[in-house]
Amino acid sequence: MSNRFGKLAWDSERPPQPKREMPMALHRERSDGPYHSYRWTRLSRAFRVSHPICAECERAGRIVPSTCVDHIVPWPICEDFFDEKNLQALCDRCNMEKGNRDKKRIARWKRIHQKEDKQ
Numbered sequence: 490m491s492n493r494f495g496k497l498a499w500d501s502e503r504p505p506q507p508k509r510e511m512p513m514a515l516h517r518e519r520s521d522g523p524y525h526s527y528r529w530t531r532l533s534r535a536f537r538v539s540h541p542i543c544a545e546c547e548r549a550g551r552i553v554p555s556t557c558v559d560h561i562v563p564w565p566i567c568e569d570f571f572d573e574k575n576l577q578a579l580c581d582r583c584n585m586e587k588g589n590r591d592k593k594r595i596a597r598w599k600r601i602h603q604k605e606d607k608q
């Protein structure tokens with residue numbers, strides 16, 4: 490038997506690891522759980538049907554079909570994942586650009602909240 494199998498067997502026999510204390514928001518960010526839920530699949534599909542045009546392109550005067558549904562206040566820092574008022578339909582390009590802006594926003598949010606946790 491190879492070492493790989495040996496290691497796997499050993500891993501599975503290890504006692505459960507103690508739970509690490511983590512702020513809730515970080516916990517949520519690691520898991521993309523809601524994106525895999527039936528509720529989100531159904532909601533995002535219906536949202537795109539009623540919002541067939543990319544919202545950001547439309548604001549810029551371009552008519553581009555939407556391909557995905559975006560959280561205006563990004564997950565995981567929005568209050569309610571399923572709040573339709575926090576959703577907008579975007580095309581691939583706008584979604585990518587928005588994703589980059591969101592990363593900075595989430596990083597800034599974490600810096601502020603982690604400081605609060607330490608006090």
Ligand SMILES: [Zn+2]
Nearest residue numbers: 543546580583
């Ligand atoms: Zn767009």
